[in-house]
Amino acid sequence: MIRTAVPAEAERVVALHARARATYYPDGAPQDGTDWLAAWRSAIERPDGHVLCVVEQGRLVGLASFRTPEGAPVHTVKLFQFHVDPDHWRSGIGTALHTACVEQWRADGRHTAVLDVHVDNRRAQAFYARQGWSPDPENPPAEGDHHLWLRYAVPGERPGKERGTTGE
Template structure:
């Protein structure tokens, strides 16, 4: 299967497919359904794909997008720091290497761009994702512990290559 996988930059025309994958992945860690907070995810993905200061990579297998990663340098953050805003693998492709390959591509790009630290926020109830990130070297951010009642955990990754 790995020979049929390609990691590449997402195209604006793929925003609808990316939004659908995002919804499928998020639904797995909300037992009562994904909360409707009014976010227009399609518009958000279109902006992410088109923004000049950001990157959206996708893992494609046999012509189908099976993973997505969106990252950028956050406003006010040091120039060598990147924020991984979204990282999702289609649930029917879990544990088949797409996530690891996509993460490796992110790290390669971060290194090429001079990034040395990466941050992300993960839902505290998303045990599967937390274990995935831990296997890749992400750790809880000691400078930003979760506030009481916060549903997200901030993780940090030292970008040194894998």
């Protein structure tokens, strides 16, 4: 089942986040002082954001956090976090969760989604490519940056275009 996360699940969300994130850091996830419990509580409680979670047999096995980032066009959404429990990789959970995100973006009137992915996270890069994400031409990689920016065109009709017209 895919549904909106609730504040009481924040500790479970942090645990899944840590398990998934640790897989793409060869020496373990860096400890940068981030209070992930506070960060996830904030994400779950934000009125301008969404945290979707996948629950199977009472266990949290996937999650996605997204919202319009500060200063971005109103029709753009940023996927801040997207994680599937490593024990459930290649089971279809990620694809189902991505589909749920796209449905929400479409319902919210979003046209474009962006994300950044760690350069060492090849598994995630391949997953996003299969979903239709591509390198963001407006954010090419900077020298020494450890993240790649990707862009996704949210399918659906655009406001102001009539069906059957070219828009020219």
